[in-house]
Amino acid sequence: MTTSALIGLPLTIVNADTVAEAKTAFALPARTVTIGWQTSWPVNPGAVDIALQVAMDEVGPWTEIDATTAVAGEFRTITVPTAARFIRADVDVNTGGATITVQIICKVANP
Secondary structure, three states, X not given: OOEEOOEOOOEEEEEEOOHHHOOOOEEOOOOXXXXXXXXXXXXXXXXXXXXXXXXXXXXXXXXXXXXXXXXXXXXXXXXXXXXXXXXXXXXXXXXXXXXXXXXXXXXXXXX
């Protein structure tokens, strides 16, 4: 079962101790136009590489729309491709850090 992101409410899409636990797909609300996404952890890692990816269905193919290597965590806002229906975070590197948390907030266009 796929969890859906809600408009204007934060959704944790990654809360994992290891890179292997990431990559769960979440459904985006219809007409999503922008996403705010935040990375955080209780202990800053030595290195991190996290990509935000979207797809038309939950099996892919996945397209990277943004990425971060900020070890202190950050909040970013991006435009979402109109064909995107699913989103996930791909954690490629987490060196020396603790639990990774990635949250998203969706903004949709008016009908």
